[in-house]
Every structure is written in structure tokens, then in C-alpha cells.
Amino acid sequence: xxxxxxxxxFAATRAAxxxxxxxxxxxxxxxxxxxxxxxxxxxxxxxxxxxxxxxRGWNEAGWIDLPARVGERIAxxxxxxxxxxxxxxxxxxxxxxxxxxxxALRPEGVVLSDSGNFPTDLYVAANLCRALGRxxxxxxxxxxxxxxxxxxxxxxxxxxxxxxGRRHDMAALTAKAHAAGAxxxxxxxxxxxxFPVDLAGTGADFAVGCGYKYLNGGPGxxxxxxxxxxxxxxxAPALAGWFGHAEPFAFEPGxxxxxxxxxxxxxxxxxxxxxxxxxxxxxxxxxDLGAVRARSEALTRRFVExxxxxxxxxxxASPRDPAARGSQVSFRHPEGYAVMRALIERGVIGDFxxxxxxxxxxxxxxxxxADVDRAAEVLGEVLETRAWDRPEYKARAKVT
Ligand SMILES: *Cc1c(COP(=O)(O)O)cnc(C)c1O
Numbered sequence: 001x002x003x004x005x006x007x008x009x010f011a012a013t014r015a016a017x018x019x020x021x022x023x024x025x026x027x028x029x030x031x032x033x034x035x036x037x038x039x040x041x042x043x044x045x046x047x048x049x050x051x052x053x054x055x056r057g058w059n060e061a062g063w064i065d066l067p068a069r070v071g072e073r074i075a076x077x078x079x080x081x082x083x084x085x086x087x088x089x090x091x092x093x094x095x096x097x098x099x100x101x102x103x104a105l106r107p108e109g110v111v112l113s114d115s116g117n118f119p120t121d122l123y124v125a126a127n128l129c130r131a132l133g134r135x136x137x138x139x140x141x142x143x144x145x146x147x148x149x150x151x152x153x154x155x156x157x158x159x160x161x162x163x164x165g166r167r168h169d170m171a172a173l174t175a176k177a178h179a180a181g182a183x184x185x186x187x188x189x190x191x192x193x194x195f196p197v198d199l200a201g202t203g204a205d206f207a208v209g210c211g212y213k214y215l216n217g218g219p220g221x222x223x224x225x226x227x228x229x230x231x232x233x234x235x236a237p238a239l240a241g242w243f244g245h246a247e248p249f250a251f252e253p254g255x256x257x258x259x260x261x262x263x264x265x266x267x268x269x270x271x272x273x274x275x276x277x278x279x280x281x282x283x284x285x286x287x288d289l290g291a292v293r294a295r296s297e298a299l300t301r302r303f304v305e306x307x308x309x310x311x312x313x314x315x316x317a318s319p320r321d322p323a324a325r326g327s328q329v330s331f332r333h334p335e336g337y338a339v340m341r342a343l344i345e346r347g348v349i350g351d352f353x354x355x356x357x358x359x360x361x362x363x364x365x366x367x368x369x370a371d372v373d374r375a376a377e378v379l380g381e382v383l384e385t386r387a388w389d390r391p392e393y394k395a396r397a398k399v400t
Pocket of ligand 1: 090091092093117118120121158162187189190210223
């Protein structure tokens, strides 16, 4: 792990990002900041590869290998073996692919999920189930474990709740699903890069995750998917394309799946976005995810204590025990939207989720103790002076 003279093991990773001076950025759980390496690599890819190589870039610049190369970098961060992760498409599309593959392997039974899941996951599952004549059953997050039974074909969950940060016990729920004969599909959107994930160790069957949150791949960055080694040769995704064909450039009329995980690819990868994500992942080289987790727990704990000591009228919506949450903290306030707008105008960026949640993400690679203290101080001021109580802070923008 890189260390600076003052012994802060994260000084080097913080220096790897091009963060605007004076800004406290607590929204890396929604969009990670720009890694300096990504800026340089994308500029070079545009100029030398797209501009200079043109079509030759597929072979000469290795564009064709990006889904695998980027996937292998992500594999290390989510406890996955080589050859089990590929980058590409969006999280929503990847979820469709892996859930359809899971349901093909379990032709009977329901998909079980919870009401804390991210809406896109539920939309994907509901419409896939409708197309297949299957059923999606949605229970409260605390009822998931009790609802796992022999009628469940696939247990589809997001490990960390996007609103509250509450974390499911992936190992225990996977074991329970397997004992009932079900396959598991995990969404790691708020897990990958936030703390150590152990896909291989927990025996998870399928997973998906996001490239633009804690992995810092840039707006709309490609996502990733995982298929456990033992399922790869049987996996038959409902969405097939030429990049998942055994011989894409044989141009055969029928789809023959590529060997292993590569069959999960669909179409042409977005080369510039993949290049940005590939470069962003370099920041993780040598970073110990156990240390990331320890720091995340310390930062979130420090924030909760500072906010509760100084602010009134807001209520903690995240689990109080750092071990029971991801790397974010949420507080409820009836005017949460306006409060967040006031914070953003004062250089403290978090975000808002309806109806009343203010979310603050703590990405240890670049968030410092000083950021935490400053955010709590500004939040205290905004609440105390009612600085949020202005019409322009209450008018909702298109993206919250
Ligand atoms: C952010 C997020 C997504 C985003 O999906 P996209 O297809 O990239 O828009 C999906 N699921 C969860 C749980 C998320 O947090």
C-alpha cells in the first residue's frame, strides 16, 4: 500500500484524482471522481488510437480485449478467480443477462428479491419474469432469509441498500439459497470498491456491478458481470450477440456460445469508456481492500458522531453499527432535498433520494478526515441558520 511521509496510506490514492480544490466530495457512491490516469489515457486513445490507428486499433491497440482485460482487474476487487468477470454493458443489461441465465438453469420456481432493491433491478426482473411466464416475489429486506424456500429458483439481491446503506449477509444468504436449491444473483453496485467482496469464497453464482461508482470509471462507465466457474459452460443468457459467439468473425447465422464467461458478451464494447475504466482501475493496484474497509468504517463513524453532536432535526437512516452498512451514511430530514442543495452550494457534495434521504458516500481512496469534519460543520450551519429555506433550493432538478 502506498504511503506518504506522514504515514497516511491513502495520500497516494487521493493524489491520483483530479478533484477540484476546496470541494468535499461525498458522492462517489453515485459517480466517482476523475482519476488523473484516465484523463491522460482517454486523451491518448482519442488522438493516437482512434485518430491514428482507426480500424487497426481493434488489433493493434487491443480494443478487442478490453472486456476481458478490464474484467480481470475488477475480479481482484470482488474476490473472483481469473476468467469469471467481464466488463461491458450497463448494470441493468448485465442483470438481465445473468438472471435469464440463472432462470434457464432453474426452469421451475420464483425469483425472490426485496423491496430495498434498486428499482432498475426490480424492473428488469419483473419484465423478464413476465416474458418467461415466471413470477417475481418481493419481500421486505428483513424478511428475505425467512422467505428462502424450495419454491425459489433464484435469489436476486443488491448487497448494499442504495438508500440506507444497510448490508445483507451475502455468505449466509447464499448458503441458505443453495440449501434450498436456488441460485444467487448479487448486485454489487455499492460493494465493489467499497469493501472486500468474496464472490468465490461465498459461492455466489452470478453477480453484476457498476463501473462509475466506487470504481471511478466515469459517467456511464461500463458495468461488469460474474459467473461462477462451475456454471459457465451451462450458462445460456437470453441476450446473445456476436461478441459472445465462439467465432465472431466467422459470421455464422446461428449463435454458438463462446467458451466460458465470454459467451456473456453481447455487442461492440464502448472503447473510450472502457479505456477510461481500465485506467481508473490502475489506482487500485496495491490497494488493500481490508484497509479500505477499516478506513471506511472509521470515516462513516466519525461522520455520524460529528453530525449527531452538532445537528438537530435529522435522523440517522443507516444502521448504527458500521459493520452492518456499506460505505455510505444517510440521514432523514423532511426538507432533505433543499438541505442538500444548500450543502452543494457550499462545496459539500452528497445527494438526495426521495422521499427524505440525504446520502453521503465515503470513498476511502480520496475522502479524508478533514472532509468529514468540514461536511459535518457545514451541515450543522445550514440546519442551524435554516439556510436551506429558500425557494431556489426546493425546485427539483431532473437528476437528484
Ligand atoms: C447504480 C445502480 C444501478 C445502475 O444501473 P445502470 O444500468 O448502470 O443504470 C443498478 N443497480 C443498483 C443496485 C445500483 O445502485
